[in-house]
Amino acid sequence: MGETIIEKIIRHNTGKAVKPGDIVTVNVDRCMIHDIFIPFVADKFEEMGFTKLHDPDKVVLIYDHLVPASQQDDTRHFHKGDEFVEKYGLTHVHRSDGICHQLMTEAGYVKPGDIAFGTDSHTTTYGCVGAFSSGIGYTEMASILGTGTMWIKVPETIKVVIDGELPENVMSKDIILRLIGDLRADGATYRALEFSGSTIENMSVASRMTMANMAIEAGAKCALFTPDEKTAEYCEIELNDYQKSLVGDEDAVYMKTMTYKAEDFVPVMACPSQVDKIRDVSELEGTEIDQVFIGSCTNGRLEDLRAAAEVLKGKKVADFVKLIVTPASRKIYRQALADGTLDILAEAGAIITHPGCGLCCGRTGGILSDGERVVATNNRNFLGRMGTSKVEIYLASPRTAAACAVAGKIVNPE
Numbered sequence: 001m002g003e004t005i006i007e008k009i010i011r012h013n014t015g016k017a018v019k020p021g022d023i024v025t026v027n028v029d030r031c032m033i034h035d036i037f038i039p040f041v042a043d044k045f046e047e048m049g050f051t052k053l054h055d056p057d058k059v060v061l062i063y064d065h066l067v068p069a070s071q072q073d074d075t076r077h078f079h080k081g082d083e084f085v086e087k088y089g090l091t092h093v094h095r096s097d098g099i100c101h102q103l104m105t106e107a108g109y110v111k112p113g114d115i116a117f118g119t120d121s122h123t124t125t126y127g128c129v130g131a132f133s134s135g136i137g138y139t140e141m142a143s144i145l146g147t148g149t150m151w152i153k154v155p156e157t158i159k160v161v162i163d164g165e166l167p168e169n170v171m172s173k174d175i176i177l178r179l180i181g182d183l184r185a186d187g188a189t190y191r192a193l194e195f196s197g198s199t200i201e202n203m204s205v206a207s208r209m210t211m212a213n214m215a216i217e218a219g220a221k222c223a224l225f226t227p228d229e230k231t232a233e234y235c236e237i238e239l240n241d242y243q244k245s246l247v248g249d250e251d252a253v254y255m256k257t258m259t260y261k262a263e264d265f266v267p268v269m270a271c272p273s274q275v276d277k278i279r280d281v282s283e284l285e286g287t288e289i290d291q292v293f294i295g296s297c298t299n300g301r302l303e304d305l306r307a308a309a310e311v312l313k314g315k316k317v318a319d320f321v322k323l324i325v326t327p328a329s330r331k332i333y334r335q336a337l338a339d340g341t342l343d344i345l346a347e348a349g350a351i352i353t354h355p356g357c358g359l360c361c362g363r364t365g366g367i368l369s370d371g372e373r374v375v376a377t378n379n380r381n382f383l384g385r386m387g388t389s390k391v392e393i394y395l396a397s398p399r400t401a402a403a404c405a406v407a408g409k410i411v412n413p414e
């Protein structure tokens, strides 16, 4: 019988064919811990009685949520992390290079077909290169650090097929928002989302990353894209036979299949304060806004900044609106600097910040207060995430967000 991509990855890892519902132990190829959780992971690791890491090479520590510190207690996380690095010999450490999910594939830590875990819900992101990756808690992470293994229940797979050419003002963010609206926030709970079709094949790895990143907003355990030539180029590798085999088989068993025509997509937004409250931007036009945020592990990549720059070129951000732009990594920051993208954004009146999580989780720079409205390109519009609980967060694509910044209100990108 045929297999879905997740079933192939797990079979390759464990040496045994699996079916949904099986509980198996996998060898973890790479794991990621970020600054918020390192103190808890470190304490739990020692509490469990471990005295050395199973394999320091498999561990990546990234400071991103709290960098640079905005509250006094933040620095405690860095000190605790630095102690752990010293004591256990970690070598893959990033202290201000960007957001964890960007760095894990950008810096080459996760490759197609790998199994990776991270102490963050958006760890699903690495499915963009065809890896099985998922978020876990700090106790599970401590156990992985000591044993190199992790148990999982093999998920069922929902197949999503998208064919055709997207309208010009539509980005992959609009697709994943629409899908979350259709599935609802719990519609893919503990399932793998497997994407295919000509639209997906024509999409950049960066656009696939946006979609894999948000899979968790429908509850998915992971998202999977078949590795192809674009993936190989992005990962700077040649795909081996195993990696090339990561295609859902014709006769694989899927929980269900959802089919879309690319031409039918329009710019959309997730409205306050649920990720699955999806409306067409045209239904919301005219709603006044106070701020726009373009960044995060969802949409802080070069193509996102370029899309915003295309809209903002030669224009100005509306007087009363603050536009905050946060590249997802130092590499992206420097590329956007070198190719003039940041200059276009600065000229238009954007506030450009250091790479990191920044405003996405309401930490550094730009929190809002009662009655204010923000259009943002990140992945969650939960109550209180970017300021007080009376702030309204509308999630959108970078193209839509940039158009709103110019108009000072919600508008469709041209």
Ligand SMILES: CC(C)[C@H](C(=O)O)[C@@H](O)C(=O)O
Residues within 6 Å of the ligand: 036, 065, 119, 120, 121, 122, 135, 361
């Ligand atoms: C801080 C962390 C636990 C959290 C997550 O897991 O997603 C954060 O990254 C977020 O996006 O809300």
Ligand code: SF4
Residues within 6 Å of the ligand: 065, 099, 100, 101, 120, 122, 296, 297, 298, 356, 357, 358, 360, 361, 378, 379
């Ligand atoms: S950018 Fe936002 S969503 Fe991504 S890891 Fe950071 S806080 Fe979480």
